[in-house]
Amino acid sequence: MCGIVGVLGSGSIAGSIVDALKRLEYRGYDSAGVATLENGKLERRRAEGKLKNLEAKLAAAPLLGSIGIGHTRWATHGKPTETNAHPHASRGLAVVHNGIIENFKALREELAAKGYAFATQTDSEIAAFVVEDELAKGKSPAEAVHAGLKRLRGAFALVYLFEGENNLLIGARQGAPLAVGYGDGEMYLGSDALALAPFTDRVAYLEEGDWVVVRREGADIRDASGKPVQRRIQRSPAGSLLAEKGNYRHFMAKEIHEQPEVVGHTLAHYVDMAAMRLKPFAWPVDPKTLGRISIVGCGTAYFAGLVGKYWIERFARLPVEIDVASECRYREAPVERNGLTIVISQSGETADTLASLRYVKDNGSKTVGVVNVPTSSIARLTDAAAPTLAGPEIGVASTKAFTCQLAAMACLAISLGRARGAIDEAREAALLAELVLTPGLLAEALKLEPAAETVAHAIARARDVLYLGRGTAYPLALEGALKLKELSYIHAEGYPAGELKHGPIALIDEAMPVIVIAPRDAVFEKTVSNMQEVAARGGRLVLIGEKHAAEEAAVAIEHVLAMPDMGANFAPIVYAAPIQMLAYHTAVIMGKDADQPRNLAKSVTVE
Numbered sequence: 249m250c251g252i253v254g255v256l257g258s259g260s261i262a263g264s265i266v267d268a269l270k271r272l273e274y275r276g277y278d279s280a281g282v283a284t285l286e287n288g289k290l291e292r293r294r295a296e297g298k299l300k301n302l303e304a305k306l307a308a309a310p311l312l313g314s315i316g317i318g319h320t321r322w323a324t325h326g327k328p329t330e331t332n333a334h335p336h337a338s339r340g341l342a343v344v345h346n347g348i349i350e351n352f353k354a355l356r357e358e359l360a361a362k363g364y365a366f367a368t369q370t371d372s373e374i375a376a377f378v379v380e381d382e383l384a385k386g387k388s389p390a391e392a393v394h395a396g397l398k399r400l401r402g403a404f405a406l407v408y409l410f411e412g413e414n415n416l417l418i419g420a421r422q423g424a425p426l427a428v429g430y431g432d433g434e435m436y437l438g439s440d441a442l443a444l445a446p447f448t449d450r451v452a453y454l455e456e457g458d459w460v461v462v463r464r465e466g467a468d469i470r471d472a473s474g475k476p477v478q479r480r481i482q483r484s485p486a487g488s489l490l491a492e493k494g495n496y497r498h499f500m501a502k503e504i505h506e507q508p509e510v511v512g513h514t515l516a517h518y519v520d521m522a523a524m525r526l527k528p529f530a531w532p533v534d535p536k537t538l539g540r541i542s543i544v545g546c547g548t549a550y551f552a553g554l555v556g557k558y559w560i561e562r563f564a565r566l567p568v569e570i571d572v573a574s575e576c577r578y579r580e581a582p583v584e585r586n587g588l589t590i591v592i593s594q595s596g597e598t599a600d601t602l603a604s605l606r607y608v609k610d611n612g613s614k615t616v617g618v619v620n621v622p623t624s625s626i627a628r629l630t631d632a633a634a635p636t637l638a639g640p641e642i643g644v645a646s647t648k649a650f651t652c653q654l655a656a657m658a659c660l661a662i663s664l665g666r667a668r669g670a671i672d673e674a675r676e677a678a679l680l681a682e683l684v685l686t687p688g689l690l691a692e693a694l695k696l697e698p699a700a701e702t703v704a705h706a707i708a709r710a711r712d713v714l715y716l717g718r719g720t721a722y723p724l725a726l727e728g729a730l731k732l733k734e735l736s737y738i739h740a741e742g743y744p745a746g747e748l749k750h751g752p753i754a755l756i757d758e759a760m761p762v763i764v765i766a767p768r769d770a771v772f773e774k775t776v777s778n779m780q781e782v783a784a785r786g787g788r789l790v791l792i793g794e795k796h797a798a799e800e801a802a803v804a805i806e807h808v809l810a811m812p813d814m815g816a817n818f819a820p821i822v823y824a825a826p827i828q829m830l831a832y833h834t835a836v837i838m839g840k841d842a843d844q845p846r847n848l849a850k851s852v853t854v855e
């Protein structure tokens with residue numbers, strides 16, 4: 249994940265920026281750079297590889313400015329070369345960027361037609377050019393950034409440095425974190441408080457859509473509409489920085505809101521964004537030889553596997569068998585020699601999953617590990633690694649690890665489809681174009697938080713809750729019920745909506761909320777029929793679906809969580825956000841500990 253640092257200091261600050269960037273090395277990177285202003289003119293030093301390469305360049309040609317920006321780049325669009333390293337510059341400004349700008353191709357074509365010449369293969373460079381384009385209309389830097397931000401789509405954080413402006417940095421947060429550091433006559437911006445720790449422990453966190461004009465005298469924070477807003481300045485004691493909650497009351501809330509960023513980074517691990525092709529994946533067995541595939545996991549990881557089953561069967565036309573790990577390890581299932589098992593685990597240490605991995609390996613299966621902790625036992629034991637880049641997940645309830653598991657499974661399913669000839673290059677590109685929109689859509693979906701909190705007040709009064717979904721929304725219904733159970737201790741069940749008539753419809757009454765997860769997919773109309781059946785029996789419906797779809801459904805729905813319009817293929821990645829927020833707010837309203845629910849452990853390393 250990219251790291252960002254900005255400093256309005258005194259004396260030469262390039263060395264301090266590099267020191268701060270070192271604290272962001274844990275995020276992973278493959279090139280780095282710094283820009284400062286010298287006598288009002290922009291000067292940059294950038295280098296491939298580790299920060300020591302950048303330090304060597306700075307030693308050979310020092311930067312003397314007292315205002316500057318720095319960046320560690322984790323390549324998404326374009327190779328990790330010096331040319332593609334940040335800061336990117338256009339006439340009169342430089343910018344550092346973390347995240348993905350989805351509409352960069354369209355903007356590039358628009359600005360190229362106006363005569364702008366691009367020097368890199370990155371999506372980030374467009375963030376410099378849109379602001380230059382606005383400055384050319386006679387706007388001030390702040391007006392130009394505000395107007396430029398409205399032209400960018402995706403999930404990102406940005407910091408701008410302007411030529412001739414020795415007392416000005418402008419930052420923005422839209423789906424990726426950015427913190428403002430308050431010093432004594434100095435000010436800072438950084439990806440997190442850890443980066444700012446060498447300078448200050450007084451930090452304010454920007455909220456979604458915020459942008460900030462920073463001068464040595466202080467920070468003027470605005471919301472997306474341009475209205476001035478206050479963000480609390482908090483102290484970040486050095487010892488707690490690696491596991492800080494920022495503006496959030498719980499780690500779980502923070503982790504829910506990190507999803508646009510970490511899903512983006514997970515996708516960037518698998519997808520060559522510029523070419524809209526999958527990067528090669530080293531399958532431990534030739535996918536063409538497979539007659540079926542197995543998936544194993546526990547809890548939320550198992551549900552991610554269940555969504556993966558739908559995707560692999562759809563895109564690769566390959567039958568998938570999926571097992572809860574505690575069943576897999578003892579039921580003596582026949583294992584196909586030289587077959588393939590995908591093992592899914594956040595921690596990589598779950599006892600049942602680890603035992604299942606050993607069982608299938610001992611019986612001749614090749615294995616792929618979809619794992620979040622790269623040093624874990626499961627990551628080390630599997631034949632091929634399919635990492636999720638969720639970062640440390642502290643909340644016991646899995647949130648960002650789940651959506652990153654989904655992102656990885658989507659890429660694996662498309663990869664299997666291509667390798668087996670079930671989908672062609674054009675279909676691969678179309679699917680990936682849809683998939684890479686999910687981080688931005690997640691950022692949109694997270695704006696439903698106030699609405700989710702309202703619905704949570706109704707759920708908190710219930711004794712039982714039913715979740716319904718069809719297709720890939722069925723595993724989400726299971727995940728929604730698990731989230732609610734583990735956090736609020738309310739009894740909840742997830743069911744395939746089509747099964748309603750086969751039993752659970754007997755439960756419907758005025759007391760039980762029925763949460764229907766209904767993206768606009770091929771089975772949407774069928775799900776609407778199920779909603780009608782619930783409504784006809786006085787059931788209390790909560791719909792998670794697109795606004796227009798809800799209107800067309802013409803059913804008496806008590807609450808609608810109106811999701812952004814989107815393609816249906818990868819809806820589970822985006823629809824995970826409202827079910828997580830519903831469970832989280834229900835727990836908080838009921839006074840439960842959202843980070844550490846009773847009786848649960850984050851990593852279940854015993855049977």
Ligand code: M6R
Nearest residue numbers: 547548549593594595598645646
């Ligand atoms: O670390 P793992 O992904 O292997 O953990 C699996 C389950 O224990 C885990 O997903 C559990 O169900 C979570 N508490 C769900 O939020």
